[in-house]
Amino acid sequence: MHISLVYAGIAGKGFDSIGQGMDSGWISHGLAILSAVLKREGHQVDLLDLRSLHGWEHFREELLARRPDVCGLTMMSVDFNPVMQAVDVITEVLPDCHIVVGGPHPTLATAEVLPNEKIDHVVIQEGEISFPQLLRDLEAGKERERLVVDEHPDLDSLPYADHDLFLDEWRRWGYEAESPEAPFVPELPPPFVTVIAGRGCIYNCAFCKPGESLIFGNRVRRRSVANVIGELKDLRERYAFNSFMFHDDCLTENPRWVREFCEAYQAEGFTQPFFCQSRADIIVKHEETVAAMAAVGLKGYFIGFESGSDRVLDFIGKGTTRAQNLEAARICRKYGIAIWANYMLGLPTETPDEVRETISMLKEIDPDYYSPAFFTPHPGSRLYDYCVENDLMLIRDHDEYARNPSGPKIKGQDREFLLRALVESQRRTPANALKREARRLWRRYARPDKVVRKARALLGGG
Numbered sequence: 001m002h003i004s005l006v007y008a009g010i011a012g013k014g015f016d017s018i019g020q021g022m023d024s025g026w027i028s029h030g031l032a033i034l035s036a037v038l039k040r041e042g043h044q045v046d047l048l049d050l051r052s053l054h055g056w057e058h059f060r061e062e063l064l065a066r067r068p069d070v071c072g073l074t075m076m077s078v079d080f081n082p083v084m085q086a087v088d089v090i091t092e093v094l095p096d097c098h099i100v101v102g103g104p105h106p107t108l109a110t111a112e113v114l115p116n117e118k119i120d121h122v123v124i125q126e127g128e129i130s131f132p133q134l135l136r137d138l139e140a141g142k143e144r145e146r147l148v149v150d151e152h153p154d155l156d157s158l159p160y161a162d163h164d165l166f167l168d169e170w171r172r173w174g175y176e177a178e179s180p181e182a183p184f185v186p187e188l189p190p191p192f193v194t195v196i197a198g199r200g201c202i203y204n205c206a207f208c209k210p211g212e213s214l215i216f217g218n219r220v221r222r223r224s225v226a227n228v229i230g231e232l233k234d235l236r237e238r239y240a241f242n243s244f245m246f247h248d249d250c251l252t253e254n255p256r257w258v259r260e261f262c263e264a265y266q267a268e269g270f271t272q273p274f275f276c277q278s279r280a281d282i283i284v285k286h287e288e289t290v291a292a293m294a295a296v297g298l299k300g301y302f303i304g305f306e307s308g309s310d311r312v313l314d315f316i317g318k319g320t321t322r323a324q325n326l327e328a329a330r331i332c333r334k335y336g337i338a339i340w341a342n343y344m345l346g347l348p349t350e351t352p353d354e355v356r357e358t359i360s361m362l363k364e365i366d367p368d369y370y371s372p373a374f375f376t377p378h379p380g381s382r383l384y385d386y387c388v389e390n391d392l393m394l395i396r397d398h399d400e401y402a403r404n405p406s407g408p409k410i411k412g413q414d415r416e417f418l419l420r421a422l423v424e425s426q427r428r429t430p431a432n433a434l435k436r437e438a439r440r441l442w443r444r445y446a447r448p449d450k451v452v453r454k455a456r457a458l459l460g461g462g
């Protein structure tokens with residue numbers, strides 16, 4: 001069969017937006033892996049990425065030119081409006097095309113998606129087993145239920161994600177790039193790629209869970225180290241990447257796996273720098289793992305510090321403390337690991353003093369990259385349910401699930417104060433700015449190894 005996979009992530013930057021910042025340089029790993037699975041089954045697969053098209057008319061023209069038998073659309077909550085509009089256009093242009101929708105939003109808010117009769121099938125949870133089965137049944141003329149529930153696949157049995165699906169499509173519309181994704185910090189030189197080593201998370205943050213488990217199950221499934229290294233070798237051959245990033249929710253949750261990976265990464269001759277997500281408590285408890293990662297190329301951690309208030313950290317079920325946040329930052333500095341600080345402002349029940357605690361924590365951490373977000377209640381999370389039950393929701397349209405839109409997201413907040421806090425949280429103290437500049441100049445002009453050797457000699461050491 002001919003399947004067109006559709007990525008409609010244009011709620012933020014719109015059409016013609018490939019390469020314009022964080023939301024627009026990423027592939028969807030969900031679609032990339034489904035493409036690989038479908039191709040393995042002998043299907044013809046292509047991509048319609050709305051971010052690389054010029055507008056709805058262009059989408060119409062492409063549908064008419066390609067005439068797929070099936071369109072498979074992926075959807076986060078923020079993508080609801082463009083996905084529904086895409087469904088309308090597909091139905092109008094190709095009335096016989098089967099429309100299948102899957103991804104986080106259909107799984108976590110099935111009741112919002114299923115009533116749309118234009119959608120032939122809604123696939124919830126993962127898609128690698130059920131989607132090909134659905135296509136086999138459609139080919140055989142078998143009737144299938146509209147709501148399809150998937151099983152959780154064994155990740156090592158899956159083919160590697162089809163990164164070219166995105167790159168080939170973007171190139172058709174004039175986007176010049178050596179690799180499918182664009183790096184976003186100087187520590188990660190291009191060509192750049194992303195990989196996912198596992199699914200699921202054992203932690204229990206209230207702004208995320210149980211949604212993450214509803215999609216991927218309660219257990220963590222990690223690919224074998226050999227399988228991940230195999231994919232990296234494939235990506236090295238294909239794109240000669242100079243840096244990469246793990247997209248896993250929490251790669252470092254299993255230190256044994258991480259250390260095995262570090263050994264294999266080095267043994268296979270990889271030296272490319274990489275970033276991954278971690279948590280403050282893991283960094284503090286497993287400093288030796290941090291050291292092992294830094295030794296083979298880890299250049300930065302994304303850390304969900306979230307808040308500087310222990311009361312708020314407890315309320316959101318983060319399982320970390322302010323003291324662990326500060327200690328994790330100290331450990332990162334020690335090993336020269338850049339800190340990408342994720343934190344939230346405007347959480348339910350948060351007081352102005354607690355917001356100030358977050359600001360003071362950030363002054364102490366002095367992260368390399370600030371990544372603030374106004375708290376957004378995402379469907380599928382306990383805090384979403386809390387906001388609905390307590391009549392706090394101000395989100396009226398799915399576009400507002402984006403990170404930092406202009407309007408407030410929950411009731412009872414002093415918007416002006418939060419906007420000032422957003423600016424203040426990212427302002428470096430003069431002392432921190434000076435320390436940074438000194439460090440930069442030191443790295444650039446001094447030879448620390450020489451200076452240390454000289455100092456040792458002067459002190460009568462070796």
Ligand code: B12
Nearest residue numbers: 028029030072073074076077102103104123126127402403
């Ligand atoms: C990497 C990532 C990003 C990246 C790249 C996103 C992208 N374009 O794919 C970046 C940093 C850009 C990002 C941004 C955001 N993200 Co994000 N992100 C992730 C993360 C960590 C991994 C995604 C991934 O690749 N997963 C692995 C793949 C294999 O899973 P998958 O995509 O879900 O696909 C599987 C199934 O869902 C299903 N499926 C998916 N699509 C389809 C389609 C069909 C037809 C079928 C049959 C099946 C199917 O089959 C796939 C294979 O099993 C997830 C958490 C997670 N663990 O998944 C959050 C997650 C998807 N993100 C989330 C959110 C909220 C956001 C933001 C809105 C955050 C914000 N406020 O700014 C933005 C949205 C920006 C945008 N418009 O793209 C939420 C979504 C929740 C929701 N209710 O929608 C998640 C689940 C995190 C969470 N637990 O809260 N994100």
Ligand code: SF4
Nearest residue numbers: 201203204205208249
């Ligand atoms: S926010 Fe991250 S660490 Fe917390 S439960 Fe979700 S995936 Fe796990």
